Every structure is written in structure tokens, then in C-alpha cells.
Amino acid sequence: MKNNNHSRRKFLQELGVAGALSLCGLPILSGCSRQPKTHARVVIVGAGFGGATCAKYLRKLDRGIEVILIDANTEYVTCPFSNTVLAGLHGINDLTFRYDDLVDSYGITFLNETVTNIDPDKNSVILTDGSNLSYDRLVIAPGISLVWNTPEGYDATASEIMPHAWKAGPQTLLLRKQLENMRDGGVVAIAPPAKPFRCPPGPYERASLIANYLKKNKPKSKILILDSNEKFSKQGLFMQAWKERYPGMIEWVPVTEGGAVQRVDPTNMTLYTDLDEHKVDVANVIPAQTAGKVTIENGLADQSGWCPVNLQTFESTLIKNIHVLGDSALAGAMPKSASAANSQAKVCALAITALLNGNEPGGPSFHNTCYSLIGPDYGISVSAIYGLKDNMIQKIEGSGGVSPMDASAAFRADEAKYAQGWFDSITQDTFG
Ligand SMILES: Cc1cc2nc3c(=O)[nH]c(=O)nc-3n(C[C@H](O)[C@H](O)[C@H](O)COP(=O)(O)OP(=O)(O)OC[C@H]3O[C@@H](n4cnc5c(N)ncnc54)[C@H](O)[C@@H]3O)c2cc1C
Structure with a gap:
């Protein structure tokens, strides 16, 4: 499915087919290593670092889960490395990703829509033409809203x-x-x-x-x-x-x-x-920024403007069966970063797979690495591993670290190369 822009009729037909195939457990999907275990539908709103990673890892973990990934745009332009475009070091095309690989290799259904309403009583999201799309679990990863x-x-x-x-x-x-x-x-x-x-x-x-x-x-x-x-x-x-x-x-x-x-x-x-x-x-x-508009308008954010979640599963503490991750979530000590969103998405995918299979979610572990470029040959970084302690996401003592002060030019140049390596691997992990 190369063309991500479906007509409503074609989309619903395809969903019908996908549902039938899933029930028979028939599709053999390259990139999905596990046998189908469960038959459920997860709808994901927002196909950035959080949502796209969650979609991919749900399918990697259990190909019996039907995954529908929804985004307002057909292409995703990364904020990471966008400052290099300002400096003329990269073009915007170097930062632009499509969802074809997720569709072709992982059997994810991509839908180009803007979701404005959620009906938690009926477990459904309402699409722009008023039709409903039902879910067993909903994941919301809409990034930020500008105030x-x-x-x-x-x-x-x-x-x-x-x-x-x-x-x-x-x-x-x-x-x-x-x-x-x-x-x-x-x-x-x-x-x-x-x-x-x-x-x-x-x-x-x-x-x-x-x-x-x-x-x-x-x-x-x-x-x-x-x-x-x-x-x-x-x-x-x-x-x-x-x-x-x-x-x-x-x-x-x-x-x-x-x-x-x-x-x-x-x-x-x-x-x-x-x-x-x-x-x-x-x-x-x-x-100033808050959680994505769709969370605020559907009662998923608290008075802070961000979304409180159970930090083991990323399920909203305000509305059940809905998980919020990435920038929109209140995630303790973790910064709002692509690296954090990608890590939270994997924890969330594992938790959803466990819950849909009637199992207890395991204890989570998270990471964040953040490179910053001073110039094309000068990088600095900070990284940390996080765990759950006293019901909060906290940095694990002694993990990670920050680049040293007064490092040599060769050290800074190596970090600039690692920054490019980080970008290539996280975008491959998320969209590839
Ligand atoms: C200049 C800059 C540089 C950065 N550099 C780094 C870096 O080097 N390293 C790093 O780790 N992080 C970096 N970040 C942060 C990073 O971009 C974000 O933290 C990350 O994108 C958050 O991921 P997310 O999935 O939560 O949201 P996003 O990546 O913003 O994805 C949200 C998606 O949801 C979609 N969406 C929103 N609402 C709806 C709706 N109602 N219906 C349908 N679709 C919807 C949007 O179209 C979007 O595609 C940088 C940010 C900026 C601004």
C-alpha cells in the first residue's frame, strides 16, 4: 500500500479485510518475528517518535494485534536535526520520513486523518466525517500544542x-x-x-x-x-x-x-x-507549550496542561483503555525528547501486549540520550537510564552521564559523529 491517502470506502474495505485476516491468523509479515497470540485492535493517534514506534513494536511483539496508525500528515519531519537545517548543514528532505515501511513490512494500517473527538464510553475515536473507529486500546501520542x-x-x-x-x-x-x-x-x-x-x-x-x-x-x-x-x-x-x-x-x-x-x-x-x-x-x-490539543479537548490532561499516566503502562489515570505517551505525558524525570518518546513507546507496547493477553505488565526501564551540535564537528551529549521508584520515573543513580568539560577537539568531533549515528538509528528504529 504505497499510497497512504485512502478514501473512506477503500479504508473501511481494507479494515474489513485486515480484520478477517487477523482473525484467521493468516498474514505472514516480514519484520514480525512472533506468532499471533491475541486478536484485538489498537488505534494510535499521532505517528511521530512515540506513536510510530509504539505501532511497530506492537506488531513485532504480537502480530495478532491489528494496529491502525493515524496522523494528520502523510510525512513526518523530525525536529531532531532541524537546527542543522537552519545552519545550512542539512536539507529538510534529510529529515523527512514516510510510513511506507511500517505499512509494507509490519502490516500496520496508516490513516491520514486528524482526530478531534474520542468516545471512551464506546471505545471509539470519531473521524472527521463523523464515522467511528473502535478500539480495544487507544494510544495517543500527539506531541505538543503551542499556547x-x-x-x-x-x-x-x-x-x-x-x-x-x-x-x-x-x-x-x-x-x-x-x-x-x-x-x-x-x-x-x-x-x-x-x-x-x-x-x-x-x-x-x-x-x-x-x-x-x-x-x-x-x-x-x-x-x-x-x-x-x-x-x-x-x-x-x-x-x-x-x-x-x-x-x-x-x-x-x-x-x-x-x-x-x-x-x-x-x-x-x-x-x-x-x-x-x-x-x-x-x-x-x-x-509556551501544553500536551497535544486532542488530549486537552478530550479530558486527558490535568490542570498542569499535561497528561497524568500510570508510569508502568502509560495508561491515562483519567480515562481507562487510553494510553498517552511522548511529549504529552507527565513522565517524571524524563525530558520531552524523541529519545524518551521512543523508549516510552516500547514500554507502552509491551504493557499493552501483556494486558491484551491477560498478563501483568512487567517493571519498566527507560533511557534517554540527547546530543547537541555546536557545529558540524563539535558535539556534546547527556544520557541516562530511568526506572520506576516510589511510583515515579527516576534516573538510576550512576547511569549515563554528561560529556566532560575541557575535552579535546577530537573528542568533540567523535561526539558529532555519534550524534549523526543516533539520528540514523532512531529514525530507522521508528520509521524503518
Ligand atoms: C528544534 C528541536 C530539536 C530537537 N532535537 C531533539 C534531539 O536532538 N533529540 C531528541 O531526542 N529530541 C529532540 N527534540 C524533541 C522531539 O522532537 C520531541 O520530543 C518528539 O518529537 C516527541 O515525540 P512525540 O511522538 O511525543 O510527538 P511528535 O513527534 O511531535 O509527533 C506527534 C504526531 O502527532 C500528530 N498529531 C497530533 N495531533 C493529532 C491529531 N489530533 N490527529 C492526528 N494526528 C495528530 C502530528 O502530526 C505528529 O506527527 C527536538 C525538538 C525540537 C523542537
Whole structure:
């Protein structure tokens, strides 16, 4: 099934056929190593790092489970490595993935739809034409929603002038174009929101890679980070690297020194903090974030704006039979990252397989690795293993680690190569 855009009739016909085959246990699927055990349908909303991984691993674990994977888009553009597009080191096509392999090799049904309503009483999701799709278990992995008007004046229209580029795709290309068009000597502002937000080191990697581009092409320019936080991930390593590679080019203003942007005026390209106003040439404003809209509108998020889950199974603590994972979930000490979403998806797939087969889910273990590039030959990283302790996901003492300060150029260059290796393997694991 190469064409992922089904008509409603064709889709329902195909579901009928897929259901019949599953009941007979007939399909022999390359990439699925196990014999069919159970006959159930899992519907997954959101085919990013969390949802696509969960779909694939459900089919790897038990090919008796019928998996329907739904996404609003037919292609997925990764946020990881999107900062390299801003620097002109990669093209957007290098970051674009389709779902054909999941369909062809794992027998997953892909449906290009936006899900807005869930009916938990009937165990069904409602599609855009009003028809229902029933499930035995539902997985929701919709990533994040951007909260408009935080800062004041920053809405969808403003984002066309001051791109956030916090969802990769057209916004990434717009920011890249603005950097290309900027004069030498211009000021680029980056305004990260207060935590929590997806990819805690992302804004600082972005500053580094934009500096990499500016140093080569517009060396009189400056980057101003107007931060709503007082510290950030891998801070010592980033600051050391900035001093070494981009001296005088990046200025970081923490919240304690009046960094937080309160209001924007896109017409005048001005950002207002409590203490100052900054007229800039390019403004990358990253607004506050919550769990994906579909979770909020269907009662899966709590007052924090994120979704509480049972951390052993990722089943919502608010609505049964629905699992939420990835950026939208409240996952204790784990950051909101592709690496975390991929790891949670495997735990969730194992738990669902156990539950559908009448077994107890096992004790989970998670990992997260996060590389950041300072330049094409300069990488830094942090990683950790997590387990469940006192009903919280907590880092296992002594696991993982952070790149050392004062490492050699050869060490940093190796980490940049490992970053590319991480990207290649996680995208293969998720979409391949
Ligand atoms: C600039 C930047 C750099 C980053 N770099 C890294 C990195 O180096 N390493 C790392 O680990 N992480 C990185 N991240 C974080 C990472 O991208 C996210 O944490 C990750 O994508 C979360 O996965 P997810 O599955 O929860 O959501 P997503 O990957 O966002 O997937 C959600 C999917 O759900 C779909 N969807 C949403 N709502 C609906 C609906 N109602 N109906 C149908 N479909 C829907 C969307 O179209 C999307 O495809 C970075 C993020 C940014 C912004």
C-alpha cells in the first residue's frame, strides 16, 4: 500500500479485510518475528517518535494485534536535526520520513486523518466525517500544542513573521530563509519559554548552529537569547563551546536579569521584556507549550496542561483503555525528547501486549540520550537510564552521564559523529 491517502470506502474495505485476516491468523509479515497470540485492535493517534514506534513494536511483539496508525500528515519531519537545517548543514528532505515501511513490512494500517473527538464510553475515536473507529486500546501520542499569546501578541499570524520553528517543516524553512536574507551585522533573538517545553537543550543548540552559519556568512551579526529560565541543560558545556567557537557572538540573558519576553510586536520586530525593548532583525519566539490539543479537548490532561499516566503502562489515570505517551505525558524525570518518546513507546507496547493477553505488565526501564551540535564537528551529549521508584520515573543513580568539560577537539568531533549515528538509528528504529 504505497499510497497512504485512502478514501473512506477503500479504508473501511481494507479494515474489513485486515480484520478477517487477523482473525484467521493468516498474514505472514516480514519484520514480525512472533506468532499471533491475541486478536484485538489498537488505534494510535499521532505517528511521530512515540506513536510510530509504539505501532511497530506492537506488531513485532504480537502480530495478532491489528494496529491502525493515524496522523494528520502523510510525512513526518523530525525536529531532531532541524537546527542543522537552519545552519545550512542539512536539507529538510534529510529529515523527512514516510510510513511506507511500517505499512509494507509490519502490516500496520496508516490513516491520514486528524482526530478531534474520542468516545471512551464506546471505545471509539470519531473521524472527521463523523464515522467511528473502535478500539480495544487507544494510544495517543500527539506531541505538543503551542499556547498562543504567551508571550502576549504571539499568535499564529505573528509566527509567520517571527517563526517558532518548534514543529519542524515550513516553520524551519521560514526561519532559515530569514537568516539567509538578514544583513551582516543583524541581531537574531531566540526567546525560549519557561520550562517545561519539548527538547530542553534545543534553543541553545539552535543558538550554536545559527552562530555557525553567521560566523561563516555574516560575521558582524549577534545572537541574543532572551530566556524565561535561569539555567539550562548542559549549560557549562554550551557556554564553554560558545567562548571557544563563537566568542562575543552569543549573549544569554536569563530570567533573573530580565530575559523573559512578555510581549511581542511583529510589525516593528520588537520584543519587550520587563526591563527593555529589543528591536531585532530575526526573531525566533518559542511560545509556551501544553500536551497535544486532542488530549486537552478530550479530558486527558490535568490542570498542569499535561497528561497524568500510570508510569508502568502509560495508561491515562483519567480515562481507562487510553494510553498517552511522548511529549504529552507527565513522565517524571524524563525530558520531552524523541529519545524518551521512543523508549516510552516500547514500554507502552509491551504493557499493552501483556494486558491484551491477560498478563501483568512487567517493571519498566527507560533511557534517554540527547546530543547537541555546536557545529558540524563539535558535539556534546547527556544520557541516562530511568526506572520506576516510589511510583515515579527516576534516573538510576550512576547511569549515563554528561560529556566532560575541557575535552579535546577530537573528542568533540567523535561526539558529532555519534550524534549523526543516533539520528540514523532512531529514525530507522521508528520509521524503518
Ligand atoms: C528544534 C528541536 C530539536 C530537537 N532535537 C531533539 C534531539 O536532538 N533529540 C531528541 O531526542 N529530541 C529532540 N527534540 C524533541 C522531539 O522532537 C520531541 O520530543 C518528539 O518529537 C516527541 O515525540 P512525540 O511522538 O511525543 O510527538 P511528535 O513527534 O511531535 O509527533 C506527534 C504526531 O502527532 C500528530 N498529531 C497530533 N495531533 C493529532 C491529531 N489530533 N490527529 C492526528 N494526528 C495528530 C502530528 O502530526 C505528529 O506527527 C527536538 C525538538 C525540537 C523542537
